[in-house]
Amino acid sequence: MITQKRRTGGFRIELPNLRMQVDPGPGCLLSTRLAGRSTTAVDAIFVSHSHPDHYTEAEVLIEAMTQGGTKTKGLFLGSESAVEGYRDESGDYGPVISAYHRELPKRVVSLSPGDVVRLPAGHLEATPTDHGDPTGIGFRLEYDDGVIYYTGDTALTDELFDCIEDATVAIINVVRPGSDRIRGHLCTHDVIELVREAPELERVFITHFGMKMIRVGPGREARRIERETGVETIAPKDGRAYEL
Ligand SMILES: [Zn+2]
CATH class of the missing domain: 3.60.15.10 (Ribonuclease Z/Hydroxyacylglutathione hydrolase-like)
Structure with missing residues (x-):
């Protein structure tokens, strides 16, 4: 930032x-x-x-x-x-x-995690995180064509596997490359573990890159996730739009 x-x-x-x-x-x-x-x-x-x-x-x-x-x-x-x-x-x-x-x-x-809001597009459910702010959330947005899961900032917990289980699109905040973990955040290795347990996933977007991630290249990490999970993975460019 x-x-x-x-x-x-x-x-x-x-x-x-x-x-x-x-x-x-x-x-x-x-x-x-x-x-x-x-x-x-x-x-x-x-x-x-x-x-x-x-x-x-x-x-x-x-x-x-x-x-x-x-x-x-x-x-x-x-x-x-x-x-x-x-x-x-x-x-x-x-x-x-x-x-x-x-x-x-x-x-x-x-x-708070578990709360649901009805929207014109479907339902949004707040999801749990494990991060510095103890009340932090992500969301699951269920709409006509599937389920979008956004992790928010979080470390890897068992709860995330439940949240991503039936997601069709995942937007994942991944701060560091490889298995280089930092407290309260996900690394590429965590994303691979998560995505492997989500059989419905059609597309993954990774974002929220730290400096080490930027140095090695988010695109390289996206290709690695894709190679190891078989799910299309995109490291979006700033200002670009992508199909869900
Ligand atoms: Zn944060």
């Missing part, structure tokens, strides 16, 4: 009736414009946890979604830390949007 060797604006999922911006970190709005996409055509914003690479432009995106705060519309979904704020012995997290911005969307929902 602090070097901007790669951009940190998160990603957007576009289904026929849902345009959802996920984890709008630094540069989200500018990257969206540079990619030639609308900044205002957004139906929902999802913030997985209260670390700045995932939330700093959440308020900016709320302004975009609500036409500068002139229209009450859209959905803001976030972890408990992101929406309500959360404090325990590990730290004091969020909330990541001001009281003013909380009033702008039509609905603001604080999600």
Whole structure:
């Protein structure tokens, strides 16, 4: 995030009736414009946890979604830390949007693992993570054509295997290459283990690359995952759109 060797604006999922911006970190709005996409055509914003690479432009995106705060519309979904704020012995997290911005969307929902939100496109279920922010979440989005699973930031746990089991598309935050583990995050080796246990998977996207990952090349790691699991794996380029 602090070097901007790669951009940190998160990603957007576009289904026929849902345009959802996920984890709008630094540069989200500018990257969206540079990619030639609308900044205002957004139906929902999802913030997985209260670390700045995932939330700093959440308020900016709320302004975009609500036409500068002139229209009450859209959905803001976030972890408990992101929406309500959360404090325990590990730290004091969020909330990541001001009281003013909380009033702008039509609905603001604080999600804990297992909670389900009904959307025009289907159901979104918050999934568990094991990460610095104890309330961090990912999601499973069940829609007409399958199940999209986004891990959020997390270490490898047994629960992830349940979340990915019937997914058709997985978006996986993988910070380090090979088996180079860092606490609270996944490495390439973890992704291979996960993907091997997901027989329905048609496509995997890897993102959230750390500096070591960028040095070895995310494309190389994607090819390795593909080779060892047989599932098409993409390391997206900044600003590019991909078919789900
Ligand atoms: Zn994090």
